[in-house]
Amino acid sequence: MPHLDPARLRLPGGPRADLALAGVVLVLVGIAEGQRLGPDWQATPSTTLSWILAVAVCAALPMRRRHPLATGWATTIGTGAYYLLSTVDGPLVVIPIAALYTLAAQGRIQAAVAMAAVMIIGVGAGALAGTGDVSGTAVFMLTGWLAAVVALGAMRHGRVAYAEEEARLRATQERLRIARELHDVIGHNLSMINVQASAALHRLAKDPGQAQEALTAIKQGSKEGLQELRATLRVLRQADEQAPTAPAPGLSRLDDLVSSAARAGLDVRIEHSGADRALPAAVDLAAYRIVQESLTNAVKHSKAHLVVVRIHHTDRDLTLAIEDDGQGAVPGHAVGSGIAGMTERARALGGTLDAGPGDTSGFAVRARLPLPNPPADHHEPIGGTVDDQDPAG
Secondary structure (H helix, E strand, C coil): CCCCCHHHCCCCCCHHHHHHHHHHHHHHHHHHHHHHCCCCCCCCHHHHHHHHHHHHHHHHHHHCCCCHHHHHHHHHHHHHHHHHHCCCCCHHHHHHHHHHHHHHHCCCHHHHHHHHHHHHHHHHHHHHCCCCCCCHHHHHHHHHHHHHHHHHHHHHHHHHHHHHHHHHHHHHHHHHHHHHHHHHHHHHHHHHHHHHHHHHHHHCCCCCHHHHHHHHHHHHHHHHHHHHHHHHHHHHCCCCCCCCCCCCCCHHHHHHHHHHHHHCCCEEEEEEEECCCCCCHHHHHHHHHHHHHHHHHHHHHHCCCEEEEEEEECCCEEEEEEEECCCCCCCCCCCCHHHHHHHHHHHHCCCEEEEEECCCCCEEEEEEEECCCCCCCCCCCCCCCHHHCCCCC
């Protein structure tokens, strides 16, 4: 007997759900309208016009997401005209109620309240006019239903707005974290330049004026640049955050990630391709963090056993592909901050990142990080070539 996975059972959504709802309502309206047909199944002009109105109202429902206001009023007016012509209490009112929910869910509360008020006033007028299928109890129940629909739509709008604000906050926090790490990388490199320039000044056997001036400029410029960078980015650090004392990690430390994942029961395979070259510190750090976060997600969420990390080097970019054999994204779960953080890292460097179901199964993360132009093969050092230097110096 085949295994039934409840996680793969999904209700229709979007336009398909609208078409399904409109179809069901139209069938029920047809059954109700069948009661008005005589023994010879001949329709009166009133019945024919009721059918036309019902079809038009149901056909308008799939447009509620692109044109919510027009759809809402069209279905409300069409449904009202239908009930004026029909003598049966059909379920066509479900259509304008669905359009009403869409208006409220998109934050158009005033329009939703106005449309609900028109519906209540219309039904109330029918009750006062003595319409057989409309009573004060029906007006009261309809008022409660419409108020609940508007409230549910407003709650939905609030939840979506909160999720969007939370996503923007996560993106801002990730940008700040990226700025701090870039500060650490650049600060480390500038510190090394400063130390090496100071040592060169003290160990220089000869005293060529031009070389000394150049080295002095390097020392002073790197020192001032380091001070300016720290002063500019110091405000991005949290008050209780300590500055790191070690250089930022890179792809050279992937073995540490593999060992850590192995302790969690995950088999990680690293595949390299292309011409390997030294990476800029920011790209190296971003690639490391993307692989790190992908492995963390595979352990925590995907329930994978095997992860393949493919790293491809070209002269123009570095591409990463991290694919696992887990269950993939869980339906109904929102995208976590980890994927948002990886995406921000890639975008900050001018690259791209895509995360979603794998080609066959599991979950896949694919990133492209552009590289600067490859450096020249040879640079002449200050003061001449190596052959021109005094061996005794």
